[in-house]
Amino acid sequence: MDAATTLKNHDLRVTKIRLAILEALGDGHQAKPYGELQAALGEFDRTTLYRTLLALIEKGLIHKALEENGESYYALCGGCTTHAHTHDHIHFKCNDCGTVECLHLSNEIGFSLPGVDIDSLEITAKGTCSACSA
Amino acid sequence: MDAATTLKNHDLRVTKIRLAILEALGDGHQAKPYGELQAALGEFDRTTLYRTLLALIEKGLIHKALEENGESYYALCGGCTTHAHTHDHIHFKCNDCGTVECLHLSNEIGFSLPGVDIDSLEITAKGTCSACSA
DNA sequence: TTATTTCTGCAACATTGTTGCAATTTGTTA
DNA sequence: TAACAAATTGCAACAATGTTGCAGAAATAA
Numbered sequence: 001m002d003a004a005t006t007l008k009n010h011d012l013r014v015t016k017i018r019l020a021i022l023e024a025l026g027d028g029h030q031a032k033p034y035g036e037l038q039a040a041l042g043e044f045d046r047t048t049l050y051r052t053l054l055a056l057i058e059k060g061l062i063h064k065a066l067e068e069n070g071e072s073y074y075a076l077c078g079g080c081t082t083h084a085h086t087h088d089h090i091h092f093k094c095n096d097c098g099t100v101e102c103l104h105l106s107n108e109i110g111f112s113l114p115g116v117d118i119d120s121l122e123i124t125a126k127g128t129c130s131a132c133s134a
Numbered sequence: 135m136d137a138a139t140t141l142k143n144h145d146l147r148v149t150k151i152r153l154a155i156l157e158a159l160g161d162g163h164q165a166k167p168y169g170e171l172q173a174a175l176g177e178f179d180r181t182t183l184y185r186t187l188l189a190l191i192e193k194g195l196i197h198k199a200l201e202e203n204g205e206s207y208y209a210l211c212g213g214c215t216t217h218a219h220t221h222d223h224i225h226f227k228c229n230d231c232g233t234v235e236c237l238h239l240s241n242e243i244g245f246s247l248p249g250v251d252i253d254s255l256e257i258t259a260k261g262t263c264s265a266c267s268a
Numbered sequence: 269t270t271a272t273t274t275c276t277g278c279a280a281c282a283t284t285g286t287t288g289c290a291a292t293t294t295g296t297t298a
Numbered sequence: 299t300a301a302c303a304a305a306t307t308g309c310a311a312c313a314a315t316g317t318t319g320c321a322g323a324a325a326t327a328a
Contacts, residue, residue, distance in 0.1 A: 018244055035233065062241075065237075067201040067202065067203075067204070068201065069201075070201070070204055070206075072204075090247070092247060092250060092252075094250075095253065101248060106230045112185075113224070113226060113237060113259065115263075115264035116226060116228075116259075116261055116263050116264055116267075117262040117267055118226075118259045118261040118262045119229065119260050119261040119262070120258070120259070120260045120261070121257065121258075121259050122257070122258045122259075123250075123255065123256070123257050123258075124257075124258075125247065125250075125252045125254070125255050126252070126253050126254045126255075126256075127250055127251045127252040127253040127254070128250065128251040128253070129249075129250050130249035133250075133251055
């Protein structure tokens with residue numbers, strides 16, 4: 001399915017910047033920092049970039065993977081639908097190359113906290129990726 | 135052990151703002167957002183607040199618990215030493231009252247990712263705290 | 269008390285993120 | 299295809315977080 005069809009399926013008009021963002025986010029299991037997106041999409045206004053990211057998040061096409069040093073990282077969604085993001089997955093950041101990967105957990109992480117009701121879970125692991133440790 | 139002694143033990147001079155920050159962070163199992171700290175410490179310069187937070191982090195007295203909406207949350211450290219923060223603990227944020235609690239995990243969370251070397255782990259759970267669900 | 273080192277406050281700046289509004293573009297209907 | 303309504307874009311202005319350099323003030327050590 002191409003990007004234009006994906007946009008239409010999510011109730012979004014097909015515009016240049018939306019196609020460009022989806023292309024910039026690539027195959028979807030890497031999260032990109034805002035700064036990198038802005039650099040890659042320099043032809044567009046910064047405001048439009050922010051608003052477009054919000055629109056794509058709202059419609060369930062992308063999600064904010066993590067925030068670090070005041071910068072947000074964005075990634076394509078796997079199976080999120082509008083108003084029902086399911087993000088009980090892990091984000092792994094390599095301290096060497098800086099790559100942030102979105103990984104799905106094969107086995108459920110089971111734990112509970114006494115007295116509290118957990119809605120969502122975000123796990124950020126940091127270390128060295130396979131490419132950098134080789 | 136009082137705050138002044140704690141500072142000395144961590145190789146830090148005893149100054150007004152440092153005592154005030156330690157007091158503002160209270161008993162240590164709640165993380166406070168930067169904005170709240172700034173409001174509570176309004177008598178001090180913003181720059182000094184930032185630099186003091188950095189100094190306290192570097193010496194292992196406090197840690198940055200999480201970042202959300204471009205704002206950092208800070209909390210006292212339990213058993214961190216200079217250059218060796220151990221933060222494999224959970225942060226729980228209540229969506230109702232906004233409180234962020236630092237909780238220690240009783241049981242180790244065991245999981246591994248193929249090919250990668252994990253150094254640190256941050257877990258942020260969101261939901262409803264016991265006070266708000268009552 | 270003095271001297272040295274560290275810390276504080278000020279000014280200036282960079283970056284992320286937001287809001288209002290006018291102009292443009294998209295998708296739809298005739 | 300032309301025109302219309304609705305959504306999107308770009309611009310300007312703004313707010314907040316966070317950083318850096320430097321001079322003056324405060325904290326420790328002698």
